[in-house]
Amino acid sequence: MAVVSLSDAIRELVRNGDVVALEGFTHLIPHAAGHELIRQGRRDLTLIRMTPDVVYDQLIGMGCARKLVFSWGGNPGVGPLHRLRDAVEHGWPSRLELEEHSHAGMAAAWAAGAAGLPFGVLRGYTDTDLAARTRVARIACPFSGEDLAAVPAHRPDVGIVHAQRADRQGNVQLWGIVGVQKEAVLASARSIVTVEEIVDELEPRPNAIVLPSWVVDAVCLAPRGAHPSYAHGYYDRDNGFYVAWEAISRSRDRFLAWMRRHVVETADVGEYHASLRQTVLA
Amino acid sequence: MTGYTADEMMAVEASRRLAEGMVCFVGIGLPSLAANLARRTHAPGCVLVYESGTIGSKPVELPLSIGDGELAETADAVVSVPEMFAYWLQGGRIDVGFLGAAQIDRHGNLNSTVIGPYEQPLVRLPGGGGAPEIALGVRDVFVMLKHRRRAFVSGLDFKTSVGDNVRVVVTDVGVLEPVDGELTLVAVHEGADSDTARAATGWELRVSEDLRETEPPTDAELRALRALRTKGAAA
Numbered sequence: 001m002a003v004v005s006l007s008d009a010i011r012e013l014v015r016n017g018d019v020v021a022l023e024g025f026t027h028l029i030p031h032a033a034g035h036e037l038i039r040q041g042r043r044d045l046t047l048i049r050m051t052p053d054v055v056y057d058q059l060i061g062m063g064c065a066r067k068l069v070f071s072w073g074g075n076p077g078v079g080p081l082h083r084l085r086d087a088v089e090h091g092w093p094s095r096l097e098l099e100e101h102s103h104a105g106m107a108a109a110w111a112a113g114a115a116g117l118p119f120g121v122l123r124g125y126t127d128t129d130l131a132a133r134t135r136v137a138r139i140a141c142p143f144s145g146e147d148l149a150a151v152p153a154h155r156p157d158v159g160i161v162h163a164q165r166a167d168r169q170g171n172v173q174l175w176g177i178v179g180v181q182k183e184a185v186l187a188s189a190r191s192i193v194t195v196e197e198i199v200d201e202l203e204p205r206p207n208a209i210v211l212p213s214w215v216v217d218a219v220c221l222a223p224r225g226a227h228p229s230y231a232h233g234y235y236d237r238d239n240g241f242y243v244a245w246e247a248i249s250r251s252r253d254r255f256l257a258w259m260r261r262h263v264v265e266t267a268d269v270g271e272y273h274a275s276l277r278q279t280v281l282a
Numbered sequence: 283m284t285g286y287t288a289d290e291m292m293a294v295e296a297s298r299r300l301a302e303g304m305v306c307f308v309g310i311g312l313p314s315l316a317a318n319l320a321r322r323t324h325a326p327g328c329v330l331v332y333e334s335g336t337i338g339s340k341p342v343e344l345p346l347s348i349g350d351g352e353l354a355e356t357a358d359a360v361v362s363v364p365e366m367f368a369y370w371l372q373g374g375r376i377d378v379g380f381l382g383a384a385q386i387d388r389h390g391n392l393n394s395t396v397i398g399p400y401e402q403p404l405v406r407l408p409g410g411g412g413a414p415e416i417a418l419g420v421r422d423v424f425v426m427l428k429h430r431r432r433a434f435v436s437g438l439d440f441k442t443s444v445g446d447n448v449r450v451v452v453t454d455v456g457v458l459e460p461v462d463g464e465l466t467l468v469a470v471h472e473g474a475d476s477d478t479a480r481a482a483t484g485w486e487l488r489v490s491e492d493l494r495e496t497e498p499p500t501d502a503e504l505r506a507l508r509a510l511r512t513k514g515a516a517a
Contacts, residue, residue: 025334025335025349025363026334026347026348026349026350027334027349027351027354050363051411070409071409071410071411072408072409072410072411072412073408073409074408074409076310076346076347076348076349077310077311077345077346077347078346080406080407080408081408084406085405085406088403088406089403089404089405089406100395100409100410102410102411102412102413102414102415103333103363103367103410103411103412103415104367104368104371104372104412104414104415105414105415107363107364107366107367107368108364108367108368110363110364111364111368122367122368122372122415123372123415123418123419124372124414124415124418125414126414126418126444127441127444128410128414128441128442128443128444129395129400129440129441129442130395130410130414130442133400176351176354176360177334177335177336177349177351177353177354177360178335178360178362179334179335179349179362179363180362180363180364182362183362183364207360230351232351232354236351237346237347237349237350237351239346239347239350242346242347
């Protein structure tokens with residue numbers, strides 16, 4: 001593990017065609033890392049995430065993705081993801097293959113991936129049309145014979161999450177809604193964690209998860225790097241942004257103009273935030 | 283207090299079905315409004331569980347997303363998402379699960395995946411999320427859905443979740459409950475009748491012989507409801 005710049009981490013650890021997971025269940029979504037993937041023009045990615053929302057809409061709309069593995073794709077509390085819909089319904093900017101699961105199935109696949117098991121097991125998918133459209137098999141419990149669902153484990157090439165902080169040795173600490181952050185890091189061959197701050201010492205916090213430095217490949221400082229998502233204890237969710245995204249993302253032209261101004265033509269998360277402030281003031 | 287919206291009527295009717303001590307799996311929007319209303323009125327001990335991993339959340343304002351910080355700060359416990367689905371939902375510890383959808387059929391099966399064929403959809407919807415296993419894993423499923431012909435259909439475009447545990451469907455026209463395995467209109471809201479419901483249903487709707495009229499929201503319910511709706515645009 002090393003504390004490195006986000007652009008170096010993405011350059012060295014993410015390749016075109018990789019299976020990549022940027023996880024975060026509403027909280028701690030690694031937007032800054034997603035933006036860096038867009039700036040560096042990564043292509044043909046298979047993107048995994050339980051709840052693809054705005055950052056995946058951006059990656060899909062900018063042509064970074066070949067396939068999406070997911071269980072719920074929307075703008076939470078607001079509406080659909082227009083770029084995701086455009087890709088699935090009209091193939092713009094390119095066709096997007098879907099592998100669709102339920103939340104329980106995705107959660108089981110993450111837990112299995114973290115455990116190094118080939119598949120996760122759950123009571124699920126029963127009698128739904130989803131079962132025929134996804135990678136899931138029925139198995140019998142070897143002890144009771146109960147009919148259960150098996151889902152293949154998630155084993156991404158790269159797992160990317162955001163966290164509150166790390167120490168100088170690269171030990172990572174995160175708390176609040178922890179989602180599948182730990183599982184995404186442990187299940188992945190390589191991992192990148194962006195953090196709000198780097199501190200001399202991690203003070204213990206109730207209910208916090210610590211990812212030891214030796215399970216993380218790169219720790220990158222990215223203050224406000226979850227925006228418009230949030231970092232518990234640092235800043236709140238920018239609900240106004242999620243509402244505004246509905247109009248920004250609805251047309252291809254406005255979406256592309258917005259992405260150029262705030263992502264492609266900015267160098268990093270600091271410039272991204274500065275460009276947003278300018279838009280508000282303009 | 284005069285006048286109330288269709289959404290308010292739905293939230294109030296759903297909230298009345300929640301009792302003290304019930305453990306509810308809550309989605310965002312109307313279900314969150316209904317469950318929080320119950321907690322503010324007749325069922326303060328109703329336990330709200332959000333799929334982001336918060337158990338026993340007591341938000342003061344309604345959240346926009348199921349993972350807003352306030353849900354974690356006011357929770358009795360915050361668990362990981364794999365734990366939420368494996369230990370708590372699959373473990374059989376949730377009494378009531380709320381679901382919405384784009385389409386429902388007469389058996390309470392729901393579609394939140396696609397309109398049109400799966401491979402070439404007319405409308406790609408967000409997808410099932412927690413619904414497939416919520417529908418299987420809770421004791422009682424409560425559905426909240428606007429009563430429209432395009433939503434109440436004779437055949438689903440896609441079956442995202444099964445209707446076996448659906449106990450009630452609260453709409454902006456009235457209330458449906460399963461009778462002999464088929465959703466049947468058992469109550470209508472003020473100003474609606476069985477013809478209103480039939481006209482908004484895409485199958486030959488069965489109507490109970492004891493069709494009731496629901497109680498309009500009380501002043502106290504409306505006051506509590508409106509005090510909650512100060513944040514976000516979801517509800």
